[in-house]
Amino acid sequence: MTTERFDNYILVKDINSIKELKSVDTSDVAAVLIVADAEFQTDAADKEYISNCNYITILYGSDLSSFSSDFIMLFDIRLSGRCYYINAEDFNKIDINRYRLLCGETDTYKLVSSFSSKKNASYKTRLTKKAESLDHAKNYCQTLFKEKSSSEISCLLKCLITARTGNLEMVFRQESVNFYEMVRQKVQGS
Secondary structure (H helix, E strand, C coil): CCEECCCCEEEECCCCCCCHHHHHCCCCCCEEEECCCCCCCCCCHHHHHHHCCCCCEEEEEEECCCCCCHHHHCEEEEEEEEEEEECCHHHHHHHHHHHHHHHHHHHHHHHHHHHHHHCCCCCCCCCCEEEHHHHHHHHHHHHCCCCCHHHHHHHHHHHHHHHCCCCCCHHHHHHHHHHHHHHHHHEEEH
16 A cells, blocks of 8 residues: 545545545544545445545546445545446345435435336436546545635534434534534634
8 A cells, every 4th residue: 555645635545445445544634535546345344434434535536336235335535537327226225225325315315206207217426526537536535625724624524424423413513513613603703
């Protein structure tokens, strides 16, 4: 595994397991961008680590189409040069609540409607965002935190982590607390 540090994120290449990621100091970053050409094994402890980490997880691969939906859905943001398609087998295995969190209510409705019909055709999903190259993925990470103060980044991370681990009520509560905290900081700073 190799790592490279940038302003607010770490780029991880040649990773074979989440266990390797656990050895990286992530205390001062807002995101970890993992470049993967092939899916690597994850166990229950790895999945728990990813769902409880205090940074945004970003998966990049030039073509994630051969990856399992379970693996792709572990990560908060998925970037790829190709669209990802959910098939009937994936649809029956995926966690719809996690999908709803990652893709939104409208896309979830379209996915469920597509596979509830008799046609059962593959659905073009938003599980991946378009990134033609690793440079595009790096650019995405830089843009994500551009012109934000460390306290604003901290507030955003708290909301995202709550969304990943909590229920809808907890997410709204955290957003409200963070909104008022950012307003308080702006008023005190002016």
